[in-house]
Amino acid sequence: MTNTTVALIMAGRRQRRRRWMLITGFLAFLSLMLCCAMLMLGNTIYPVTDVVRALLGEKIKGVSFAVETIRLPRMLAGLFAGFAFGIAGATFQTMLRNPLANPNVLGITSGSSVAAVFCIVILHTSEAIVSISSVIAGLATVALIYVLSRRKTYSTGRLILIGIGIEAMLGAVITYLLMKSAQSDVPAAYRWLAGSLNGAQMEELPPLIISVVVLAPLVIALSKQLSLLELGEQSATTLGVHTDRTRVLLIASTVCMIALATSVTGPIAFVAFLAGPIAKRLVGVGFSTVIPAGLIGVILVLASDLIGQFAFETRFPVGVITGILGAPYLIYLLIRMSRKGEF
Structure with missing residues (x-):
């Protein structure tokens, strides 16, 4: 390999690194702006100075209650749940x-x-029991899927097919429960299933925040091994990746974050599905998309929540807006994969 070739390779790598840093920095800035908008906008629009003073503990009539009790928990739920969904989606897809x-x-x-x-x-x-139960059930479901798909050798196709089958079965169980429940209980269940930031409370957020703060860095640290897993089982093993251990750590970390996020916000549709492909298109190849995908998850959740609150006469839960955004992309992706013969 000549010096010119090495120089070209290094120059390309530096260019890709600059692109990754610019895109990630822009996504972080946009996420921050949306967080500020979540705190400022509502039935009453408060200036930045009043919001900052309220967050610092100063008691301002009207502002303190709205910001600390309603808007801050809503913003934090969207921030950490969106990041968890985004990271998890990119991890599973890769x-x-x-x-x-x-x-x-x-x-x-x-x-x-x-x-x-x-x-x-x-x-x-109570809501606390609902959250705890949803976390335990989410972890139990992924354990069941992994055990059923794990035979003598690991198979991606087997895991996906078993997961789809489990999803269909559980969807039928949800429908059965809704049909057999009292009519007065159905609206509360549907609100939860739609995915919403309404009613988020500070008391229920610490487990989600702690899980993201602790587990997201672990997933990011494993992003290099994750990229190698994308090459296939044999290639990753040849390159020194402990595939089973890495896969278990990634699945356990992401599922724990997803389960806790779902327990707080409900299953917000399509965020995990959209974040990874969007991040990959923006960042390009050569560097991990885990962090950009997490930030895109934040942007999708917060922006969709603002749209659902203020863009229409009727207020819609965030999951309705993300579903409207995600469905066309799913159709486009299916058509593209069909044309490429990937089905």
Whole structure:
């Protein structure tokens, strides 16, 4: 290899690194602006100075209650849940080498949803019990899917097919529970299933925040091994990746974040599905898309929540808006994959 070739390779790598840093920096800035908008906008628009003073503990009539009790928990729920969904979606799509692979399709969020609906419409438990049950059920679902797909050798296709089957089965269970429940309980269950930041409370956020703060860095640290897993089982093993251990760590970390995020916001549609492909298109090849995908998840959740609150006469939950955005992309992706003969 000549010096000229080495120089060209290094120059290309530096260019890709600059692109990654610029895109990631812009996404972080946009996320910050949306966080500020979530705190400022509502039935009453407050100036930045009043919002900052309220956050610093100063008591301002009207502002302190609105910001600390309503808008701050809503913003934090969207911020951390969006980041968790974005990272998880990119991780699953890369690890399974399939753009259709995401926690929603694989039945992970459906497991949490079954437990939440059961607690809401059958047991009539408190929100705390609903959250705990949805987390446990989400983790149990992914453990079941992994065990069923794990035979003598690991198979991505087997895991995806089993996940889709589990998702369909759990969807039927949710429908059955809603049909058998009292009519007065159905609206609360549907609000949860739609995915919403309404009613987010500071008391329920610490587990989600801690999980993202602790587990997201672990997923980011494993991003190099994750990129190698995309090459296939044999190639990754040849390059020194402990595939089983890496896969278990990635699945356990992301599923824990997803389950806790779902317990707070409900299963917000298409965020995990959209974040990875968008990040890949923006960042390009050569560097991990985990952090950009997490930031895109934040942007999708916060922007969709603002659109749902203020763009229409009727206020819509965030999951309705993300569903409207995600459905056309899913159709486009299916058509493109069909044309490429990937089905």
